[in-house]
Amino acid sequence: MSEFLSPRTLAEALKLRSAHPDFTVLSGGTDLMVRATERDYPVGTIDVFSLKEMRGVCESDAALSIGASTPYADLLRSDVVLTMLPNLHAAIREIGAVQIQERGTIGGNIGTSSPVGDTLPCLLALDAEVELRSQNNTRRVAYSDFCTGYRKTQLGADELITAIHIPRPAKGTRLFWRKIGTRRAQAISKVMGAASFRIEEGVVSHARIALGAVADRPRRVEAAEQRIQGEKPSERLATEVAAIVRSDVKPIDDVRSTASYRLDVAVNIVRRFVLELV
């Protein structure tokens, strides 16, 4: 029988994590449990889904902090998420359906860091930081550095993802989200795009453009961000930014879509984001 550990406090969870680096950390299970009967049971499991200290949303002047074990359903019911981070709210609303939203957590999405994780392009566009804790240390890592490859992250063997911190968008910031999949609910995404543009006196002073399902990990398109920064939005600019995306992004063929379709969609998503500013 495999060991199943259900810590009641974060301190206890961190102690168990340190003692059992080979155990699987389980949150809502919506990814880990897919087709579970086709695999052996893990040696052991540390269940962090119900840890109260890792749940809930906390707003400060500077940031919104979300506990890693907060289920999507709780975030959908949060007025502050809806008003401060409407693109993240929209992304979460399109994850699975109610059954998945009640179990899936933002920390789980980050821990798995699948290229098709639906919150991840938003976290990149919002400059989110992941809070990682071990028994002796707490550190924060930008999500853009946290994910290091296909389902690979910087998470240490003695660490837990405890929270995500998202800076409050500056005044004049416009946030965008677009997911393309076979249908709105349940379907795993073919391409997702998220963006954050700050407009000051008619000029884009800060730009983040992120895409999902077009690379081995969720990624920003820095070259496109740099092209738009300092510019006044125009149709010509949208076309130029779209051309940068076309040359910079290299999606693949797989069961859900083709490289050429994904590329066209990614280009169109970003062009429309910029056109929205005109």
Added chain:
Amino acid sequence: MKIRMQVNGAARELETEPMRRLLDVLREDCGLTGTKEGCGEGECGACTVLIDGKPVNSCLVPVGQVHEAELLTVEGLSDGELLTDVQRALVEHGGAQCGICTPGIAVTAESLIRREKNLDHARIRELLAGNLCRCTGYQRVVEAVAEAAAKRGGAGDE
């Protein structure tokens, strides 16, 4: 691992591998075969049960996570022969055909009408999007749930 839980109001205690799927424990250990397996990967909703009132895919929940939880399965909906409003409306509207998705739909819809008022057709479609049905085309399911919701005090008609 020893699991204690409430299933449809009755206390249950069993000793089992904690990473077994709740779906399998309900069907094999508890004899509650109303909960169906469709896809086994959280896409179809046929295995929906309520954990502490919340709809979840029981194929994605290891039973270790429901220790001390309250579960409701399709068997716990009706009071003997007395069907719930949702169940009766599904029958009357023809919102079921082959039947394999029906337990999941009945359980999900029950949780929705308990938790949300003013369910219009669009909202019902969004909230039932995780319950796939290959027979009915959904229209009669949506009409049935809207009628049941209206009976419970939320406006259901469009």
